[in-house]
Amino acid sequence: xxxxxxxxxxxxxxxxxxxxxxxxxxxxxxxxxxxxxxxxxxxxxxxxxxxxxxxxxxxxxxxxxxxxxxxxxxxxxxxxxxxxxxxxxxxxxxxxxxxxxxxxxxxxxxxxxxxxxxxxxxxxxxxxxxxxxxxxxxxxxxxxxxxxxxxxxxxxxxxxxxxxxxxxxxxxxxxxxxxxxxxxxxxxxxxxxxxxxxxxxxxxxxxxxxxxxxxxxxxxxxxxxxxxxxxxxxxxxxxxxxxxxxxxxxxxxxxxxxxxxxxxxxxxxxxxxxxxxxxx
Numbered sequence: 478x479x480x481x482x483x484x485x486x487x488x489x490x491x492x493x494x495x496x497x498x499x500x501x502x503x504x505x506x507x508x509x510x511x512x513x514x515x516x517x518x519x520x521x522x523x524x525x526x527x528x529x530x531x532x533x534x535x536x537x538x539x540x541x542x543x544x545x546x547x548x549x550x551x552x553x554x555x556x557x558x559x560x561x562x563x564x565x566x567x568x569x570x571x572x573x574x575x576x577x578x579x580x581x582x583x584x585x586x587x588x589x590x591x592x593x594x595x596x597x598x599x600x601x602x603x604x605x606x607x608x609x610x611x612x613x614x615x616x617x618x619x620x621x622x623x624x625x626x627x628x629x630x631x632x633x634x635x636x637x638x639x640x641x642x643x644x645x646x647x648x649x650x651x652x653x654x655x656x657x658x659x660x661x662x663x664x665x666x667x668x669x670x671x672x673x674x675x676x677x678x679x680x681x682x683x684x685x686x687x688x689x690x691x692x693x694x695x696x697x698x699x700x701x702x703x704x705x706x707x708x709x710x711x712x713x714x715x716x717x718x719x720x721x722x723x724x725x726x727x728x729x730x731x732x733x734x735x736x737x738x739x740x741x742x743x744x745x746x747x748x749x750x751x752x753x754x755x756x757x
Contacts, residue, residue, distance in 0.1 A: 497522030647744030
């Protein structure tokens, strides 16, 4: 199955599968089993974060898996409370120790936390960690264009990816367009909106019936055709397989537009506006 997932090349040359696996709240032995299952059914991109407190769980799943480490792409993220340079360097090292990994393929600043104004320092730490071989590619989460422009202006290093809230109720058209114009890949967190509401949407259900697919598959295909790398989460092996079985059909422009039109002026799930939200 993994061979059928297209690969996307980032601006620094690293390749990522076009769909990955989210691990938020997958912890302990049950979490390790779920993540191992995801790898077994074909996922090669695994997303975690320091603040998920499951980097060790991800590392255990990687060790249990029969897939060679070099075939996997493991992501983690730096929390807001450790964005000063020295703390960031230590935290990156701690992230690796927790997972018992030699390197992360992708490491991201989790939120810009603009009131604290340490994100440039954090970015400099990621740049250094990449030079030391601890990280293969560096990026950000939830950064607005002005935050990224400042990173590039002050460090001359552009993020490879920006992981943002993106789902049918909040399609982030302007932000995605800006990413595309600046050669930064978009990654979608909460691609299925973390809620049953979108799964009951009649407009998407009609499209799903037409293709004999599930609503989740239609939404994940929508992300793929937007050029966004989604990271759905499920502990169910059947649902895990379902979520990556989206490459045998295509949505037409009318269907893509019909889903895009579901977006709301502020469709954020928890009102987490990166211009003001602080994550620690």
